[in-house]
């Protein structure tokens with residue numbers, strides 16, 4: 001099937017139209033959430049300043065300029081608020097604020113593609129598949145174990161679909177498209193890398209069979225979860241596009257270590273109908289052109305964002 005290009009205005013929807021996050025009545029909530037995220041970034045900044053090295057100095061310099069002010073535009077005739085300008089460090093592995101924005105942009109882009117696919121293929125349903133590997137003390141080893149295992153699972157699908165002789169069937173062959181991300185947690189019992197995947201299929205892949213396959217591939221892990229995404233797809237999709245590292249579970253030192261290991265790795269992948277979705281580079285919202293607006297400025301002061309006047 002020919003793939004339709006993602007509509008050009010897809011970024012309009014990022015974290016807004018689908019999730020309702022741009023509703024003016026939710027602005028206070030949003031500001032609070034961004035404030036909590038920025039507080040964590042500032043804690044990381046302080047942590048890095050205590051251990052100067054080439055890498056920490058560079059990261060700290062970008063963190064220091066990230067999110068100090070936020071400029072929103074309130075389109076009061078339609079009750080919407082869009083983030084109009086801000087400085088972002090784009091270091092989503094150490095900065096939760098940039099992590100939130102990056103996730104919202106990815107969410108918007110993939111939900112837009114899903115809408116287009118749905119029109120052409122009403123027989124497809126979305127499923128959320130989670131593949132995990134056993135916890136372990138060595139993050140690099142666990143991370144590469146997960147990455148290699150995923151590659152083998154993807155290879156199986158590809159070889160079977162290509163009709164390669166002797167290639168075994170995998171339940172993943174039911175997927176006509178998928179997008180998947182890697183996530184990392186550490187709740188004190190070792191590193192726990194795992195993969196969240198949205199699968200588009202006409203019938204549900206069997207969790208039992210996938211678990212058996214996954215155990216054969218990994219040799220040590222069989223925990224697999226596969227469930228349909230019912231109702232509003234936003235929640236299921238959000239599971240895939242949230243942070244790559246679970247900041248709230250990690251100490252600053254562990255967070256920094258994880259960022260060093262994950263740096264430069266591809267943490268979002270796709271195949272089939274979800275191939276080629278473009279996530280906008282900018283972490284800002286798209287403006288609502290042609291509508292009257294009020295500017296709203298916020299400055300980070302103490303431990304939260306406070307409204308600021310432009311003439312201050």
Ligand SMILES: [Zn+2]
Nearest residue numbers: 066089095098
């Ligand atoms: Zn940032």
